Amino acid sequence: MKAAILADVRLPDGHISGLGRADIEISDGRIVRIVGAGTSAADGEERIALNGALVLPGLVEGHIHLDKTLLGLPFVPHRPGESVAERIAAEKALRRELAYPVEDRAMRLIEQIVGYGTVALRTHVDVDMEMKLGGLHALLKVREQVRDLLDIQIVAFPQSGVMIEPGVADLLDAAVREGADLVGGLDPAGIDNDVKGQLDAIFGVAEQHGVGLDIHLHDFGPPGCSELREIAARTKAAGLQGKVAVSHAFALGSVGDADLDKTAGALAEADVAIMTNGPGPVPMPPVKRLRAAGVTVFAGSDNIRDAWSPYGNGDMLERAAVIGYRQGLLADEDLALALDLATHSAARVLGLSGYGLVEGCAADLVVVGAESVAEAVASHPPRLLVIKRGKIVARQGKRVPIS
Amino acid sequence: MKAAILADVRLPDGHISGLGRADIEISDGRIVRIVGAGTSAADGEERIALNGALVLPGLVEGHIHLDKTLLGLPFVPHRPGESVAERIAAEKALRRELAYPVEDRAMRLIEQIVGYGTVALRTHVDVDMEMKLGGLHALLKVREQVRDLLDIQIVAFPQSGVMIEPGVADLLDAAVREGADLVGGLDPAGIDNDVKGQLDAIFGVAEQHGVGLDIHLHDFGPPGCSELREIAARTKAAGLQGKVAVSHAFALGSVGDADLDKTAGALAEADVAIMTNGPGPVPMPPVKRLRAAGVTVFAGSDNIRDAWSPYGNGDMLERAAVIGYRQGLLADEDLALALDLATHSAARVLGLSGYGLVEGCAADLVVVGAESVAEAVASHPPRLLVIKRGKIVARQGKRVPIS
Numbered sequence: 001m002k003a004a005i006l007a008d009v010r011l012p013d014g015h016i017s018g019l020g021r022a023d024i025e026i027s028d029g030r031i032v033r034i035v036g037a038g039t040s041a042a043d044g045e046e047r048i049a050l051n052g053a054l055v056l057p058g059l060v061e062g063h064i065h066l067d068k069t070l071l072g073l074p075f076v077p078h079r080p081g082e083s084v085a086e087r088i089a090a091e092k093a094l095r096r097e098l099a100y101p102v103e104d105r106a107m108r109l110i111e112q113i114v115g116y117g118t119v120a121l122r123t124h125v126d127v128d129m130e131m132k133l134g135g136l137h138a139l140l141k142v143r144e145q146v147r148d149l150l151d152i153q154i155v156a157f158p159q160s161g162v163m164i165e166p167g168v169a170d171l172l173d174a175a176v177r178e179g180a181d182l183v184g185g186l187d188p189a190g191i192d193n194d195v196k197g198q199l200d201a202i203f204g205v206a207e208q209h210g211v212g213l214d215i216h217l218h219d220f221g222p223p224g225c226s227e228l229r230e231i232a233a234r235t236k237a238a239g240l241q242g243k244v245a246v247s248h249a250f251a252l253g254s255v256g257d258a259d260l261d262k263t264a265g266a267l268a269e270a271d272v273a274i275m276t277n278g279p280g281p282v283p284m285p286p287v288k289r290l291r292a293a294g295v296t297v298f299a300g301s302d303n304i305r306d307a308w309s310p311y312g313n314g315d316m317l318e319r320a321a322v323i324g325y326r327q328g329l330l331a332d333e334d335l336a337l338a339l340d341l342a343t344h345s346a347a348r349v350l351g352l353s354g355y356g357l358v359e360g361c362a363a364d365l366v367v368v369g370a371e372s373v374a375e376a377v378a379s380h381p382p383r384l385l386v387i388k389r390g391k392i393v394a395r396q397g398k399r400v401p402i403s
Numbered sequence: 404m405k406a407a408i409l410a411d412v413r414l415p416d417g418h419i420s421g422l423g424r425a426d427i428e429i430s431d432g433r434i435v436r437i438v439g440a441g442t443s444a445a446d447g448e449e450r451i452a453l454n455g456a457l458v459l460p461g462l463v464e465g466h467i468h469l470d471k472t473l474l475g476l477p478f479v480p481h482r483p484g485e486s487v488a489e490r491i492a493a494e495k496a497l498r499r500e501l502a503y504p505v506e507d508r509a510m511r512l513i514e515q516i517v518g519y520g521t522v523a524l525r526t527h528v529d530v531d532m533e534m535k536l537g538g539l540h541a542l543l544k545v546r547e548q549v550r551d552l553l554d555i556q557i558v559a560f561p562q563s564g565v566m567i568e569p570g571v572a573d574l575l576d577a578a579v580r581e582g583a584d585l586v587g588g589l590d591p592a593g594i595d596n597d598v599k600g601q602l603d604a605i606f607g608v609a610e611q612h613g614v615g616l617d618i619h620l621h622d623f624g625p626p627g628c629s630e631l632r633e634i635a636a637r638t639k640a641a642g643l644q645g646k647v648a649v650s651h652a653f654a655l656g657s658v659g660d661a662d663l664d665k666t667a668g669a670l671a672e673a674d675v676a677i678m679t680n681g682p683g684p685v686p687m688p689p690v691k692r693l694r695a696a697g698v699t700v701f702a703g704s705d706n707i708r709d710a711w712s713p714y715g716n717g718d719m720l721e722r723a724a725v726i727g728y729r730q731g732l733l734a735d736e737d738l739a740l741a742l743d744l745a746t747h748s749a750a751r752v753l754g755l756s757g758y759g760l761v762e763g764c765a766a767d768l769v770v771v772g773a774e775s776v777a778e779a780v781a782s783h784p785p786r787l788l789v790i791k792r793g794k795i796v797a798r799q800g801k802r803v804p805i806s
Contacts, residue, residue, distance in 0.1 A: 280727075281731035305782070309733060311781050322728075327683070331482075371477060374481075374713060378713035379708070
């Protein structure tokens with residue numbers, strides 16, 4: 001499909017702009033024109049009649065673990081662990097038993113999420129003294145294989161800790177040299193019990209290579225907020241504003257107002273973004289309040305049927321609904337906000353260029369059988385079409401060979 | 404379909420019983436035999452090959468509002484209200500504008516939930532000075548129309564309060580005389596500000612007619628727990644053990660251990676059941692802890708795209724997953740517990756006779772494309788078949804004319 005018109009579609013802001021139904025003209029992988037419906041196709045242009053379906057900018061997955069999923073295997077019962085450390089050990093034991101390589105599992109999950117309309121993602125990949133860079137190498141290969149399907153950003157993630165696993169800091173450095181886009185971190189207090197040590201190490205690698213960071217932080221309450229402020233301070237000191245994210249940040253949902261406001265202010269000032277998946281049983285960051293304070297909040301699936309959780313499917317429209325449900329987002333504008341976490345805000349954090357549903361942007365689009373953004377989020381109905389750089393990659397939720 | 408064999412299926416306890424694949428023989432609306440796979444059909448028996456799909460007892464919806472849904476209408480933006488009273492007023496205003504009758508909306512929702520495998524439900528129906536018994540009369544008609552599809556139990560629900568709406572108590576009495584199965588209630592403290600008054604009124608109606616109660620209770624914290632204990636005490640005094648439920652009971656998720664244990668003990672002793680839908684932004688009853696204390700906990704959808712919430716679809720397998728996700732239920736046995744809330748526990752609360760997946764029970768079944776109960780809950784994949792009293796009522800999630 002070199003040039004095409006997505007004809008007679010609804011736009012996300014349709015009821016606001018008053019544009020009514022629209023035609024979107026695509027050429028050479030870009031959106032070249034958005035006009036009122038009723039245009040006719042030029043020579044060589046395909047006309048795809050969409051009968052009032054809603055077009056959204058492609059969904060952006062802000063936090064996934066492509067190397068962890070067990071999708072494609074017979075259902076693997078969850079092995080419980082009381083502490084994060086116990087669960088890490090349980091995952092390692094399971095990993096040793098698996099005869100199903102990272103590449104194959106990652107590809108299985110990618111096929112699924114492309115069907116849901118994800119056009120770009122940030123994945124973490126375990127880097128520890130057992131896997132070393134094996135997972136990274138697998139995902140680098142996968143990234144190359146699917147480059148026409150979606151954009152992949154890789155975080156070298158020290159799932160087993162940094163300071164308590166001598167050698168991991170060097171591996172993170174090697175990971176970035178070999179192609180990882182960002183450096184990860186994990187509970188500097190809760191896992192390493194050495195906030196200064198871990199942050200020195202991971203910010204050191206980031207500064208040396210000029211890359212960003214995305215740090216898993218499960219630590220709760222005031223200690224977790226203190227870590228967040230320390231991360232913000234180091235981000236400013238290193239001139240990494242806009243390149244650092246903290247994933248989960250449960251602490252922001254488990255402190256008093258004063259601590260919350262102080263921490264949100266520090267995050268906003270350092271432009272440190274917060275990723276949430278709308279967790280079930282634990283407190284979560286208050287999305288609207290953080291946004292009001294100027295903090296960028298974005299969405300991710302996190303675990304998708306892996307050693308950590310049997311739930312999840314990688315549908316970022318459903319994830320927006322999970323976050324919205326958890327946060328009591330009900331009004332249309334609040335449901336639009338939930339979608340923003342999985343579209344524009346996530347795209348900004350990933351630094352995607354040319355992202356959006358306006359003329360000149362990349363034609364990365366998802367077509368949904370819904371009347372409005374609010375309905376698309378609340379009901380997350382099937383995806384009719386997914387388009388990556390102007391080419392149809394999925395229809396009716398199923399991957400198709402690229403046109 | 405008079406007699407049939409569901410051939411080569413997985414059973415919910417397959418991996419425990421070691422039975423492996425099984426055949427389920429159905430005749431005259433009942434399960435007559437469950438044996439190892441490989442039997443052949445007798446004369447006049449249909450053989451339905453299911454290739455290892457999972458068979459579950461039909462799903463039971465413990466709390467729905469068939470009269471409230473806006474499904475089938477163009478998406479209606481949510482109108483916010485700060486307090487419960489404001490939201491009640493917003494709903495009434497919307498209701499007056501709707502040209503789409505209760506019967507049609509209820510039927511639309513029933514078509515959908517039958518496709519998901521629901522075989523029985525408890526619905527609340529608004530009874531107030533404006534609707535009077537209009538909603539009840541509509542649902543009584545619908546119940547008659549769909550009697551071959553699913554069993555419906557109706558609660559006369561004073562959505563606008565009892566004591567603050569003079570005349571409602573008499574309407575509740577009339578509702579039961581005209582066919583409602585249970586009496587409802589609503590926040591005796593939070594809405595009526597008269598715990599004794601409302602409980603006197605609704606228990607009075609229940610006792611006079613010998614019916615049960617199902618009371619909406621959103622009141623939080625120690626005051627909510629005190630109401631729960633008062634309900635338990637009145638249940639015992641009226642000899643209504645096993646016939647009273649409290650829906651939502653957020654209070655059980657928002658008090659200290661001592662208050663929780665005391666209240667759970669009182670509920671267990673009076674056999675008062677607790678319904679939860681796994682609410683998003685508010686604390687919820689701790690399911691495992693309540694069950695350990697002997698309290699029956701069951702599941703319901705509550706609002707499905709109505710004036711109260713844009714979310715929800717009526718899929719009780721997904722609802723089990725929402726509750727499981729909110730409660731951190733991850734291990735296979737905990738996911739089985741989540742399913743139990745929407746099957747056996749709900750069936751017990753509704754007083755369904757002959758419910759279950761054993762020989763002699765009603766052939767109310769749902770067939771799921773999953774390998775185990777854990778997978779069925781965590782992924783809630785499409786329903787292959789839904790069977791009500793031995794007849795196929797839905798295939799691939801879609802309603803079919805009854806065979």
